[in-house]
Amino acid sequence: MRCARSTWLSSLRFKVLLAYIAGVTLSILLIVSAALALVTSQSDILSVMNMAERTQELAEKLQFDADGRPVGFDRSETDRIWTYDSMRQEIGYRVLDASANVALTSTDASFWPANTSEHSEDHARFKFERQGILMYGATAPVEHDGQTWFLQLAVSERLMDLFHGAFALPFMGAGIVLFSLVLLFVFGACAYVILGYTLKPLREVSESAAAISPRSLHSRLQASSVPSEVVPLVDSFNRVLQRLENGYRTQQEFLATAAHELKTPLALIRAQIELMENSPGRNALLNDVAHMTRQAQQLLLLTEASEAQNYLFAEVEVADVAKEAIDYLQRMAEAVDVRLVLAEDRPGVGPWQADRSALFTLLKNLLENALQHAPRGTEIRVDIGRDHLSVRDWGPGVDREQLPQLFVRFWRGPHRRDHGAGLGLTICREIAQAHGWTLSAKRAEPGLLLQLSRREH
Template identity: 90%
Template structure:
């Protein structure tokens, strides 16, 4: 659990997403602080803006009688008229003509000081004191039937404070909360989708890198869709793969060259031994040469089996190849007094996609290994299914703790009767892996069963 949590915390997606969220949170904090500062300071700019907008809005609703004189406001202001009637100490309006004469007012004349008499060209916001209370005022021009009129609106500072405290702050707070939630979820969703799309090429490159094996060292990671910041890392990994491939090729070439070079002197030694007159020494030396020749041949086969480019894949009938390998080893089986039994395959068996020569070598090695360990008078049985082939003998088998070593190079059991190099089953395993098959071994009680499967069970 600790490891999983550590991996999650070190995730690039998590860190970038956290940065997005932190940025959004900081933005929201700055918005809240700015709004609180504006409301707390109650700056003249904010108040004047509110007064100017309200005055203009009220001027647009002014109504006139048939004679063209202002008489009041339309019905949309009906629910606000009471404020001018019941709060005459704190709010009032008046309408003036072009000569600054009052033609309509909500308050007594003494509400407005004479110093605020409107001149037709003066539309700027104004302030004045009334009974020690600061009043904010604004003017909005109105034109009706070509005649200019001017609406003035004045509100006390204490009433504006009450309005902002009772109405503006709650609405502003609700607006900030709603805006913050929308911003958070929208940013988080966008960040998550963007990161998922951005990091997808990295996941694909990671999967490609994990799939590279000694059989696919020629593969290279694609950088076409990888973010530019990660391209140098992928290029470095590709260069490492190039060096590994070169080293692996040199090793394989050395192994093949050494095996080929050993074949010629072994042939010469064998020819010289055959000319010797002492039959006892000659037979012993010939057995040693045969053993060495077999080792060299298996090394060559192992080198070929380890190279993916050596395979030529085509559809192959498994039953035909198994019968061919059985016929090839018939003499060996007769010499060991062992019966080779090829069970009848199902009629619906589909062809296998394989290199025929490599498949023949694999089956030949499996049968040869079984014949060498089968007691006289017993049989070696080959069973072919739709997706598998098994070879079983009735010999001493292998201890359970030794089963994992069967496919290890140069491993030989203590009970072996042959003089092999311990590479036969290793070659089989290499061929199976090159084809994407599974080669497994288990005790058959008695004997050993080796099974080749097209897919894992």
């Protein structure tokens, strides 16, 4: 669990997304700070601009009587007129004619300073102090029946601050929150998809690297589709594979050469011993030479089984190869009083795609291994199915902790009749892997069951 968590935290995608979230958070903080600074530092400008807009809106709703004099506002302003009546100390309006005479007002004359009666364009927006309170004002002209009137509106700074705090800041906050959510989720989803698409070649390269085995050391990782930052790593890995392949080939060639070179002197030594007169140590020498010869032969077989180019695949009837292996070992089985039994062919069992010679070697080694452990008077059963082949004996079997050792090179069980090289099952495993099959061992209670399984195509 700790390993999985550590892998997740070290993921490139997680780190990039974390950096993205940190960037979004910092951007939001900067936006909020800038907005607050703008509101704080330019409150006067914003207030005057709002006043001008409000004054113009109010001027457009001014109504006149039959004589062309202003008398009030249309019904859309009815719900707001109470503000001017109830808060005479904070807000007020008046309408002036062209001579600066007051025609309509919501306050007394003391509310307005004398200089605000001027209505030139330079005084469309103005400020003044009233009883130590800063007031914001604006003037808007109104044309009616050829006469120009001037509407003036004034609001105290503290009332505007109250309105901004109660209405403007919440709306601004809601806008920032909405923008932040869009930035976080929409762009976050896009970043996640783009990262997945960007990292896909890395996953493919990783899968290709994991599929490389001693049988496919010639394979190389493709660097054409990976990000440019990762190309040097892929190239370095390919160079490592090249060195591994060279070392593996050198090892295999040495093994084959050494085994081949040993066969001839061993044959000469055996011939010389056989020509010797009978002596107490003659048979022991012959047994030692036979053992060494078998080891050299199996080393050659192991080398051949490890090379994929040594296989020639074709459709093979497994039952025919099994019968051939049983016939080949019949004399050995009779010598130890063990019966080799081939189960009757099951319906639907078709040919396998295999190298016939390698399959024969595999079956022969499995049967030889069983013959070394099967008690006298018992049988060894070969069972062939559609996608599996098994060889079972009724011998002492293998302890559970020893099962993993069966396919290790040079490992020999304690109940063998001879002193084999311990390479037979290793060769079987190499042949199985070359065919894409799985060779496994199970306790049969009594005996041992060796099963070869293949994947359906």
